[in-house]
Amino acid sequence: MKKVKVYAPGSIGNVGCGFDVFGLALNVAGDILEVEENNIGALRIIDIIGDDSITRKAEKNIVTVAAQALLNEVGSKQGFDFTLTKGVLAGSGLGSSGCSATAGVFAINELLGQPYSKMELLKFASVGEQIASHQVHYDNIAPSMFGGFTITRSNNPLEILQLAVPDNLYLAIVRPNVIIKTNEAKQMLGNTMPLANAITQFGNIAGLIMGMQNNDIPLIGRSVEDLVATPIRSKLIPKFDEAKEAALSAGATGFNIAGSGPAMFAICQGKAMAENVTKALKQVYIADHAANYYITQADVKGTRIID
Amino acid sequence: MKKVKVYAPGSIGNVGCGFDVFGLALNVAGDILEVEENNIGALRIIDIIGDDSITRKAEKNIVTVAAQALLNEVGSKQGFDFTLTKGVLAGSGLGSSGCSATAGVFAINELLGQPYSKMELLKFASVGEQIASHQVHYDNIAPSMFGGFTITRSNNPLEILQLAVPDNLYLAIVRPNVIIKTNEAKQMLGNTMPLANAITQFGNIAGLIMGMQNNDIPLIGRSVEDLVATPIRSKLIPKFDEAKEAALSAGATGFNIAGSGPAMFAICQGKAMAENVTKALKQVYIADHAANYYITQADVKGTRIID
Numbered sequence: 001m002k003k004v005k006v007y008a009p010g011s012i013g014n015v016g017c018g019f020d021v022f023g024l025a026l027n028v029a030g031d032i033l034e035v036e037e038n039n040i041g042a043l044r045i046i047d048i049i050g051d052d053s054i055t056r057k058a059e060k061n062i063v064t065v066a067a068q069a070l071l072n073e074v075g076s077k078q079g080f081d082f083t084l085t086k087g088v089l090a091g092s093g094l095g096s097s098g099c100s101a102t103a104g105v106f107a108i109n110e111l112l113g114q115p116y117s118k119m120e121l122l123k124f125a126s127v128g129e130q131i132a133s134h135q136v137h138y139d140n141i142a143p144s145m146f147g148g149f150t151i152t153r154s155n156n157p158l159e160i161l162q163l164a165v166p167d168n169l170y171l172a173i174v175r176p177n178v179i180i181k182t183n184e185a186k187q188m189l190g191n192t193m194p195l196a197n198a199i200t201q202f203g204n205i206a207g208l209i210m211g212m213q214n215n216d217i218p219l220i221g222r223s224v225e226d227l228v229a230t231p232i233r234s235k236l237i238p239k240f241d242e243a244k245e246a247a248l249s250a251g252a253t254g255f256n257i258a259g260s261g262p263a264m265f266a267i268c269q270g271k272a273m274a275e276n277v278t279k280a281l282k283q284v285y286i287a288d289h290a291a292n293y294y295i296t297q298a299d300v301k302g303t304r305i306i307d
Numbered sequence: 308m309k310k311v312k313v314y315a316p317g318s319i320g321n322v323g324c325g326f327d328v329f330g331l332a333l334n335v336a337g338d339i340l341e342v343e344e345n346n347i348g349a350l351r352i353i354d355i356i357g358d359d360s361i362t363r364k365a366e367k368n369i370v371t372v373a374a375q376a377l378l379n380e381v382g383s384k385q386g387f388d389f390t391l392t393k394g395v396l397a398g399s400g401l402g403s404s405g406c407s408a409t410a411g412v413f414a415i416n417e418l419l420g421q422p423y424s425k426m427e428l429l430k431f432a433s434v435g436e437q438i439a440s441h442q443v444h445y446d447n448i449a450p451s452m453f454g455g456f457t458i459t460r461s462n463n464p465l466e467i468l469q470l471a472v473p474d475n476l477y478l479a480i481v482r483p484n485v486i487i488k489t490n491e492a493k494q495m496l497g498n499t500m501p502l503a504n505a506i507t508q509f510g511n512i513a514g515l516i517m518g519m520q521n522n523d524i525p526l527i528g529r530s531v532e533d534l535v536a537t538p539i540r541s542k543l544i545p546k547f548d549e550a551k552e553a554a555l556s557a558g559a560t561g562f563n564i565a566g567s568g569p570a571m572f573a574i575c576q577g578k579a580m581a582e583n584v585t586k587a588l589k590q591v592y593i594a595d596h597a598a599n600y601y602i603t604q605a606d607v608k609g610t611r612i613i614d
């Protein structure tokens with residue numbers, strides 16, 4: 001029986017100002033997915049390692065729902081067994097559902113002989129992602145699929161732009177031990193935003209792109225400020241304000257929530273700064289023994305075969 | 308008596324998606340300003356050539372109000388005579404008030420021995436610009452001062468970013484013969500925008516920057532779409548929809564209103580395309596004998612001494 005093993009990186013959606021539009025692939029928090037053909041003509045989840053909260057039911061799991069969408073499109077009745085090793089808990093804000101969805105469709109596409117390009121695979125991955133967020137958006141699945149920094153310029157028709165990430169951009173990430181569900185976090189946001197805030201956000205979006213292109217880490221940091229989701233979501237995250245102040249005091253050029261949180265990222269120039277910032281964040285969350293810390297750079301390869 | 312002659316280029320504010328944030332300096336529609344010291348210890352407008360609608364009262368004219376703001380800051384009691392030659396009518400959407408304001412402060416700064424940098428001069432120019440728009444914004448004065456494509460990343464503190472413009476970017480501009488006052492056009496906009504529209508705009512803003520950086524004229528064109536002001540302001544402009552359709556049919560990659568209009572710009576790849584687009588626009592406005600047409604590229608020098 002044919003089989004394949006793939007890796008899909010975690011990611012930060014929004015990257016602060018780019019709500020539903022920007023995404024950054026990380027070299028941490030990715031999923032490993034092994035898929036093997038079976039002879040029962042159905043999708044089956046054999047095991048999920050690293051997160052007991054995720055359903056094993058193939059008709060409800062993000063990986064298999066996305067994979068099934070691809071199989072339906074090509075008209076295949078083949079069955080496959082899935083073994084998923086989670087790199088990060090669901091509900092962390094580090095693109096857990098996005099990397100599961102991209103891993104699922106990428107693996108099936110490989111086993112079918114690559115009928116689709118990575119760009120074409122996004123639409124199948126989005127079917128899986130919808131289970132988590134109840135909306136179609138690409139701010140996690142695009143970076144997870146392609147690696148690097150991605151921009152959803154348009155949803156309809158879908159247009160994804162890619163951008164190189166500065167070599168000296170490091171992120172210090174902390175994930176405190178609370179779970180925030182993406183769809184609930186979305187519902188807290190209103191349907192409108194003040195025009196003055198939108199204009200501020202326009203400037204930050206342009207600034208973030210300029211910073212990435214010009215390797216200007218301070219400009220990137222200044223530009224990750226967000227007025228859409230952060231003012232509301234930061235209240236759901238224990239000690240957000242203290243964490244931000246600690247990170248900036250330790251040298252970070254910017255700080256915000258990863259996706260819908262609770263993970264947070266600090267923009268750092270070089271590894272030493274990221275280490276200093278992590279020390280400062282550990283002081284803030286010293287009583288939260290289940291907090292996780294990551295020092296990471298961008299993943300530049302995206303979803304890929306391993307082994 | 309000391310004297311100086313300066314040129315300040317016209318500009319397109321907003322550039323579609325970058326409402327109040329983006330600006331593009333043009334190699335047309337600029338003002339020429341001659342300033343000479345006088346011995347009456349007051350500012351005096353000697354003549355304004357090319358636009359009879361502009362006030363000659365020094366305490367109300369954009370040029371002299373901006374110049375006076377600078378003189379007040381340095382504590383100078385010197386008097387100056389101003390002769391202004393307008394490159395474009397006020398109320399065109401081509402940055403008429405912005406280039407008058409930048410010309411005024413730049414000229415006085417020269418005559419005083421350059422106490423300020425161009426960046427520092429922006430705040431004085433904005434005092435003049437406020438007369439026209441009743442708001443402080445830099446989407447015309449920044450490109451007019453610096454040339455090229457500018458981004459107001461932040462108003463407070465003021466941060467202006469600059470971006471090179473592709474060599475093969477041409478703009479076909481048409482100004483139909485109606486006057487739209489900036490402050491009235493602003494008042495028609497609401498104080499909020501739908502979040503879904505803001506997200507679309509975020510993608511376009513990122514796309515426009517990417518297009519400029521990558522010399523991708525089709526991407527620039529796709530990205531100049533705007534959901535803040537264009538849906539409302541386009542209704543004030545005779546035949547906007549026909550003009551847009553004609554420009555795109557003639558090859559333009561994008562089309563929108565310059566600032567608050569009524570001038571409109573078409574994004575074109577190369578001069579030949581801009582000429583074709585202009586032909587198509589002339590057919591639309593064939594009955595409007597007072598319409599003006601410009602084929603232009605970016606001005607890359609900004610406000611400067613001439614002669």
